[in-house]
Amino acid sequence: MKSHPTRLACAVALALTCTAGPVLAQAPSQNATVNLIRLLVQQGVLPQAQADALVAQAEAEAAQARKADIGAAGAAQAQPGDVRVTYIPETVREQIREEVKNEVMSQAKAENWAQPNTFPDWVSRITVEGDVRVRNESRLMDGANSNELINFAKWNDSGPVPTVVENKPYGLKIPYLNSRQDRRNLWRVRARLGVKATLSDRWEAGIRLATGSDDSPVSTSDTLGNGMGKKHLWLDQAYLSYRPTDWATVVAGRASSPFDSTDLLWSSDLNVDGISAAFKHALSDRPVTLFGNLGAYALEYANTPWDRNSLSEGSSENKWLLGAQIGAEWKINERNNLRGSLAYYHFDNIAGQRSSACTLYASSDVCDTDWSRPAFMQKGNTVFLLRDIHQWSADPKNWNEWQYVGLASKFNLLDVNMRWDTQVMNGLNLRLAGNYVRNLAYDSNKMVDRAGGLYNIASNGTYDASGNPTGIESGGNAWMVQATLGSSLGLKDKGDWLAFAGYKYIEPDAMPDGYNDSSFHLGGTNARGYFVGAGYAFEKNVTGHLRWSSSKEVYGAPLSIDIIQLELNARF
Template sequence: MLVLAGGQAWGDEREDLEVVRQTTMNLISALVKKGVLTQEVAEAMVKQAEDAARKKVAATPPAQDNVVRVPYIPETVKREIRQQIEQEVVAQAKAERWGDVNAVPEWVDRLQWTGDLRLRYQANRFPAGNAPEYYFSQGYGQNITDTTQDNQAFRMRARLGLNAKITPAISAGFQLTTGNTNNPVSTTQTLGQYENKYSLVLDRAFLKAHSDETLPWLSVSAGRIPNPWFSTDLVWNDNLNFEGAALHVDPNAQTSRQLRPFVTLGAFPLQSIERSLTVSASNKWLFGAQTGVEWIKDTNTRAKIGLAYYDYRNIHGIPNTATAPNAFDQTAPAFRQKGNTLFDISAPGVTTPLWALAADYQLLNLTAMADLNVYDPVHIILTGDYVKNIGFNRSEILARTGQDVQPQTTGYMARVAVGMPTMLLKNDWQVFLAYRHLEADAVLDAFTDSDFHLGGTNNKGFILGGQYGLDKNTWLSARWLSSNQISGLPLSIDVFQLDLNAKF
């Protein structure tokens, strides 16, 4: 009886082992059919399990003759074995990112999308007493097409950005936006194009190197990069991106120290010119350096100050000659708004003027900001900006242009805002008041704010506005910009903007 019982027990054991084996094989086969596992991975798992089982059997000592084995596997144990096998397979699959049917591929976690949409109503008002636009454009070369006729427009701006983490130390960034390739400071699209479709342009495309482990204090960006400077729109328009490379040093970026010094260096080609026997103009460059310190006392108080030097190379115009009538045509700026002092560089006898910059531009710029959260959650934010063109040389301009140009080389701005720093939640709000004064040759008019005085330099006046959160990341904003000319022909411009903003 004992022998028969042992034989029956051995038969039950083989049956149970076969059930476990088939359960495992069926589970793996089901994972292959659902696409969770590939056939190659499944075969490798089975082979690995078989090899491990053979090794374990080979290492088990043979049973002694006087020992009678009566194996028995209860149903509860069978279920536990099945569950354990399933849990181990799924756990391994999750760890390797192929076993979880609801998981997304690993590379998706390394992508971050950003975007925003702005709808704008804008009204431009020209008070009485302005000089006709003809005198600005013909006599001084200024890009002014209207000084007397009020107008209004509906506009929109759409931006979509992608940041991709390629490795722990390398990332890439892209941004598409509305706008056109002929205006570096505007990304708006005016509605009313006879229902025609809009264009999208590549506004950013860059690589960034930054390692939190090896060099956490250093980052380098190259390509078409976001504005690397601590600045305001007195010098750099909010929509402006830079072509070139920038290096940023922040020794205390990941520390709790209150004082955090920083340094930024940048080199940016402005205009690439292919020289030849008939083209004598040189490539135009912008080099910049900024140093400063950020003070973070606590979560309620912080301040930042930065001193920058921006050096434009080969930016001034060079007159053409009768023997080389087009040699220096490309010394004229590829883009400009209005305000800078210009002169005609066309060759003698040419009746169509070609306007170029009379002065050189080497800017010394001091920017400061203080954020005081003294009435939580209401902040008081104070901003100041001062710029001086130390590259303006009156005698050189006289020799170059034949004009004795008075120096107008200073700009400054002061702004106070009360409310929430950003519009994130429903019922967030902010009101602000600013005054700015920007003389004709204080900065390059091509890259400064394009809304105040409808763009450019040689303007002064006030900005009054407010923002209110309608919902999460959705807000309404309004601004009134009132400006007058500082020198020259009379030109007053009032601009009203009402924006509906949404971001994600």
């Protein structure tokens, strides 16, 4: 009869298991063991000689186990349910521990999930995050728009601009807005990459890079094309954050704004330069969370022109934004949440100042209030000519009026925000939001005085049939309402969707025109109109959006603009 090593090994292991197992707890059953061995003989697994030897071994071990149990009975009477555990020496236990440890560490190293001292400590404290957006944008201009709208932002950037040139063959160089030519299918991209470092339980540092066509504070989008040329990259954020308590955080540097707001006033791409303090505290006895924010931000470090008399640099004329906000969020129940805030913003030293009498011989000459022109503008604010120029020649052919423009109004803003989140129609999320802004410093009479008279007003003025100025057509109010409906308002998970619609109304001097959304009406103030859109999450971190806005002027010459944006966003 041929032997089968594998079957033999299995049989021997099974037989030994049946005999050795009971030895630890109680005397084995001889009949069960003998019957098993006989069955293996009948199946041809074991030869008879080997079977007889196994039976003899089993009977010997059983007898030995019974003798050990009788000896132990004198020391301790066994009770029902007791389990006898064989003693394991300390050396054996130590050997088992070392073997298990070595096996676990070998597996950890092979799978790269626990390798001590492989990476430096700072690696575990670094977080990398970013996003990429690809957008197709169409800018559609109404053919009835005025073609004589001045681009005052470009005026100051390219200035000073000659407004009176009697003997120059090239004539006036005043820049005008594109108000009638469509810009369809602009492909634009935005990419942002940020690194955050946790320095301790209280301290954090952050840096973020972003694209952008220029250093505009309200847009990080770059337009494709340009002969396949490389795109720009800017330092978008750089800050230190300190959390002195669980309910307060202080941030210094260039960082995102902590204020609760909408893009009616502040663009979603806007970052602030300075120091912020944010406070948040949940009341223990009711479902209400209080919050507040403080901020002091540098807008521009300016100087008066070089002083010829003292042979020194002119005095500092710095421009600041100071803000304070209080608010509360009330979780009414599982379906309803109400949030509101009240903020005040003071823009210090940003209004234009009419210069003292100055004489210009060339475009490089300066006047003493040139510093008061704004560092960045979009469009819409009332502006005036800054320089009080006195001609050096009595002949008009030699006259030059090289001019800058400045803001006619001061800005102290009251900002009110309200938002109600609820659920409707079998669990759909509905958000109703409203935002109202009032420029408490708006005063048309003071604006005229600041400009040195109506004849120096360069925009938003009213005129009689003869072309003589009669006043200012402006206002200091802005408001927005918006409704959003969707399965998830944050588009967090695959398959989430939302749709929204709203209306904006922004009078010319309700706020500085340089810091709000750059898409609606192509940025700035003196705009009113509708916007609608929808969003969908293709994956957890991949979303698509479609937006359309249609806007026109509030006062003045006609300017109607439609914007259509289709974009794909990915974040990581």
